[in-house]
Amino acid sequence: MQKILLAAALAILVLGLFPRIGAARHIIGGNITYECLGNGDYEFTLSIYRDCGCTGCALLDPEAFIAIYRCGGATNCALLGQRSYVARLNVPLQNRSFVEQPTYPCLIPPNVCVELGVYKFRLSQYQINLPFSDESYHISYQRCCRNVTVNNIINPGDHGATYTIEITPEAQKKCNNSPKFNQFPPTVICADAPLRFDHSATDPDGDQLVYEFCAPLDGGGPLQQNPLVYASCDGAYPDPACPPPYQDIQFINSLYSPLAPMGGNPVVSIDPNTGLITGTPRIQGQYVVGVCLSEYDKTTGKLLSRVFRDFQFNVANCDPTVVADIKESKIISDKEYQVNSCGITDIKFINESYQRQFITQFEWRFDIKGKLQTFKEWEPTVTFPGVGVYKGQLILNPNTDCGDTANILVNVYPDINADFGFEYDTCVAGPVAFQDRSKTASILTSWNWDFGDGGKGSGKKAEHVYRKPGNIPVT
Numbered sequence: 001m002q003k004i005l006l007a008a009a010l011a012i013l014v015l016g017l018f019p020r021i022g023a024a025r026h027i028i029g030g031n032i033t034y035e036c037l038g039n040g041d042y043e044f045t046l047s048i049y050r051d052c053g054c055t056g057c058a059l060l061d062p063e064a065f066i067a068i069y070r071c072g073g074a075t076n077c078a079l080l081g082q083r084s085y086v087a088r089l090n091v092p093l094q095n096r097s098f099v100e101q102p103t104y105p106c107l108i109p110p111n112v113c114v115e116l117g118v119y120k121f122r123l124s125q126y127q128i129n130l131p132f133s134d135e136s137y138h139i140s141y142q143r144c145c146r147n148v149t150v151n152n153i154i155n156p157g158d159h160g161a162t163y164t165i166e167i168t169p170e171a172q173k174k175c176n177n178s179p180k181f182n183q184f185p186p187t188v189i190c191a192d193a194p195l196r197f198d199h200s201a202t203d204p205d206g207d208q209l210v211y212e213f214c215a216p217l218d219g220g221g222p223l224q225q226n227p228l229v230y231a232s233c234d235g236a237y238p239d240p241a242c243p244p245p246y247q248d249i250q251f252i253n254s255l256y257s258p259l260a261p262m263g264g265n266p267v268v269s270i271d272p273n274t275g276l277i278t279g280t281p282r283i284q285g286q287y288v289v290g291v292c293l294s295e296y297d298k299t300t301g302k303l304l305s306r307v308f309r310d311f312q313f314n315v316a317n318c319d320p321t322v323v324a325d326i327k328e329s330k331i332i333s334d335k336e337y338q339v340n341s342c343g344i345t346d347i348k349f350i351n352e353s354y355q356r357q358f359i360t361q362f363e364w365r366f367d368i369k370g371k372l373q374t375f376k377e378w379e380p381t382v383t384f385p386g387v388g389v390y391k392g393q394l395i396l397n398p399n400t401d402c403g404d405t406a407n408i409l410v411n412v413y414p415d416i417n418a419d420f421g422f423e424y425d426t427c428v429a430g431p432v433a434f435q436d437r438s439k440t441a442s443i444l445t446s447w448n449w450d451f452g453d454g455g456k457g458s459g460k461k462a463e464h465v466y467r468k469p470g471n472i473p474v475t
Contacts, residue, residue, distance in 0.1 A: 026050040026057035027146050028114065028288075029184075029311035032139060032165040035204075036175040037122070040129040044139055046091070046119040046163060049099070049184065049311065051147055053113030060117035064091045064141050065231075067240030068128075072136040073169075080243040082233055086137070087128045088240045091119045102186035106402035107318035108355075109188035116184070132172050140164035140241035142219030147312065151285035152256040152263070153216075153249050160236070162219030162246045164308060170297060171304040178305045179203035179295055185277075185311050190318035191284050195268060199291060200275035201307070207298045211275040214292035215248035215258040216310035249288065249310075261289045262313060281315045289313055321358040324396045324406035326351060336407045341384075343415025348381045351394070353406075359396050366392035366410070384412050387441075414441035422474070431463040434474070450475040 029049035034042050046064055051057055066089040071077035099114040119141075123129065130137055144160030146153070153159065165178060179201040189195055203209055219241070221234040231239035251257050260267040268279030270291065293307040327350035328337035341347050353359060364375040366382055368390060375382065384390055390410040397403035417439045424432040434457070436447060449457035451464045452472040466472065 026052075026054065026059075027143060027161050029309070030141075030161060030163045031181070031307060031309035032141065032163050033178045033180045033307060034139070034165060034167065034305075035177050036171075037124070038175055040131050041122065041124045042130065042167070043120070043122045044165075045180075046141055048117045048119070048143075048163070050115050050117065051113065051312075052098070052115040053111070054147065054149070057147075060093055060096060060115065061143070061237070062093050064093070064119040065089075065237070065239040065241060066091055066119075066121070066139065066141050067243070068130070069138045069140070069243040070133055070135050071138065071243065073134055075135055077138070077244045082238070082240070082242050084243060085240060086130070087123075087126070089121060089126055089128075091121045094118050094120050099184055099187055102188055104190060104193070104318065106321050107190045107193060108321060109190055109318045110316050112187045112314050112316075114184075114187045130167070130172075132169075134169050136169065137167040137172075138164055138244050139167070140244070140246075142238045142241040144220035144222060144236040146288065147286060149286050150288055150312065151252075152261055152287045153251055156288070158222040159218050159249060160220030161310065162217035162241065162308075164217065164241075164244065164246065166305060168304055170300075170302045174205075174297070174304075176207075176295075176304050177204045178307055179207075179209055179293060181293070181307075181309060185289075185313065187314060188318070189281055189313050189315045191281055191315050193318065194280050195278060197277045198275065199270065199277050201293055203295060205298070207304060208296040208301075209275075210294045210296065211270050211272050212292050212294075213259050213261060213270055214290045214308070215251070216288050216290035217308060218247040218249050249290075256287070258290060262287045262315070281313070284315050284317055287313045287315065319355075320404070321355055322353070322396050322402050322404045323355070324353050324394050324404040326353075326394060326406055326408065332409065335405065336409070338409045338411065340411045340413065342413045345384045345386060345412060346381055347384065347410065347412075349379060349394075349408075351379045353394070353396055353404075358402065361397050361400075363395050363398060364392065365395065366390060366408075384410065387412050387414050416440040416442065416444075420474075431465045434462045434464070436460045 028051050030047050032046050034044045036042055050060055067085040068087040069080055070086050071080055095118050097116050099116055142162045146156045146159055148157035150156035181201045185197055201209060220236055220238050223229045223235045229235045233242040256263050262268050262281050264282050270277045288310055290310040295304045297304055326337055329340040330338040332338050364380055366373050392408040394406040419437040420434055421437050422432050422434045447458055447460055449462045452474050455464050
């Protein structure tokens, strides 16, 4: 009995040491930057972005477990263990905010919720100093896991992220400040719409910046049920983050790669000199994208730092703000409609265009016997001179970026007066003979008869046998 009680007590104690065990599939991006304050003191900013619109996803952690390692040169980073850190910090979450939805001039993207958490800290607040070293300092944070709905990496729900930055000996010498990205990428990208996002950064020292797509860094694993491994390098929340080198996230082979994270042909690309991301994403989905920003000394050309950032592009089908549409007899193709009229030359056009709040101007145009006639009513009645084929257009917001046009083909056919006669023997039971007596200047090609008792027929002439007497409506 004492052994059982002791085991239970140990289990409770261990669980109490790891209060945050649980699923945490929510991470969609982040990065670390630093500012040199002099005398070995630095201020760091860790930015973490999470999906706040998914079901069952974790909140931002109240604390970030940060580790600082020193390696490179004489010390091989691969030889370090999780407890080989120079310093370990528990940094509280300082503020949270929601990332604004992107605005498109002519499209309405679906709602995607992204929350930013900022962990900002100075080393001097923790009585830590980083003296000059001929080896690099690595400041790192790791957390599992990524969204399970990501399309371009293998088993995304089992992989986390590493956000790290290196302070090289060259950066230490000149008390360098890392560059900072100017803005976060749009939360939603509209499929088949040109993408042009300025992913540039600002460097306070005026050093040379080079941008490239690169593989996001893996960090932390899916192990979270066992409290003994939860804080290990294979656990969901390494405490603290483990030392470099870090593994790259593995993309789905043949479809995606670090340089083509969204696939397609041509691929979305980034300008190495300006950071401008351009292209036209075609396939809807969620894609993890990594950007590496290398900072070179403006005088010596030596590498000072590399800022790693990854984020999630959500490529979605966006609704257009303005769509030209009418009530038609037939849809010929996209944006081309056919309206048929039999014998009626005064045709009222029904306007089914949307979104009405974005439609500021509209105009109907018809070519009638070589003359262009325009109409400004929302639903005009147009008089055509007679039988014939006429072309027209409904134009919304003409001469603006957010407009649309519906092409209209109007067929005015000759009038048809449907009529028929019938004969049958009133004394002898037998079939009733029906004959078409319709009148039209057109050519009749098909007939449909409804004999009123459930029977159907076709053809210019038809016969039908009624099984019961009575007054029966025939069409």
